[in-house]
Amino acid sequence: MKFVDEFRDAELGRALSAQILGELEPGRHYKVMEVCGGHTHAIYKYGLDDLLPENVELVHGPGCPVCVIPMGRVDDGIAVAHQPGVIFTCFGDMLRVPGSEYTLLQAKAQGADVRMVYSPLDALRIARENPDREVVFFAIGFETTAPSTALTLKRAKAEGLRNFSCVCNHVTIVPPLRALLESPDLRLDGFIGPGHVCTVVGARPLEFIPADYGRPVVISGFEPLDILQSILMILRQLRAGECRVENQYTRVVPQEGNLRALEVMAEVFALRPHFEWRGLGFISQSALRLSDAYADFDAERRFELPGVRVADPKACQCGEVLKGVIKPWECKVFGTACTPEHAIGTCMVSPEGACAAYYNFGRYAREREAV
């Protein structure tokens, strides 16, 4: 397919790898964070880490939407799913995220009507087909998925659907990045920017990273050559002593983002004063709720939610993985008690989670065979 195949060319990948080697300063160790879970997945799927020199370390960021959902919010979803007459809908990965006692999938096994959907529009269709049932969509995701939820709610409002509502867990990418940059645990040299989030919000929201923290950012696509080229662009900035936001993903990301999507989101959502992130704690103005104009579709107002904060299991080190402080294989339960089939932590649930990416693609330990 055009715009896909040409970005998977192995020869060009090796050439980029050689160029990366040529940009390194002797004796320097580079830590580059890929913000988005989609990048993490692509890096290990295509073995890009094997094409990088040892002193270029990739640190995995908090941009996997499933991974950052705290257990208390999962419990809220399960409580709604158990309400009589409710059809509870969510993306497939959410089904396997552990709450404090069990998962949505286990709630389904107990009799709750929990259904997997690929899009919030599917949930809307279910609501139309079941006018005597309450249909609830458990919305997760960054600015990439929020427009889909917003459009769905606009459509529900236009159709006057009264049996559809949404538990809104949408989050925004800038506040956790700022929190990470303020963290003394982590010293990063640059960022591979989230290409699809920037398709919606544009490049400007990331400008605080070079302006306030002096780190380069390269907004990147998700194919293997995109990621290698972005790493090369970061290293070139570092070598030249520069820091700015560059756009590697120009075939998709417009500088100003998608203004129509931003307009719809501004109509349907409002910022929450604070929101809990798994592993990162409460972060101010980092998540979205439904705006007052859409209060009728807000499941948090329609149903009574427990709203209880639940601490992560002690064995789970998702927080440190999400902050890039440890590698997945350094977690005590990685690959033993915690696997994709029986996940303890969220990072093992979604294919975009760092732990699942390591596990699925054989990164069980530090040692790698030389290529």
Add this chain to the structure above:
Amino acid sequence: MSPESPLGPCEADIGHCITCSDEGIPMRVLRAGEDLAECRDDAGELHQVMVDLVAPVGSGDTVLVHAGVAIGRVGP
């Protein structure tokens, strides 16, 4: 999938995850309607995609689809 993985075939290996809709997939527009378009992904699967946010689109355009909604255009 790595050969040593104890898991069975992984959906992640077919190009994208089939259960998580929170990912961007480039798709080719086959037929464009007013707000919906029939699109084909890299694997040849057909999808009905909402195109309000990138309209107007025409046959042959490539769009980036997230959770059933096109959020951007893919182009040179």
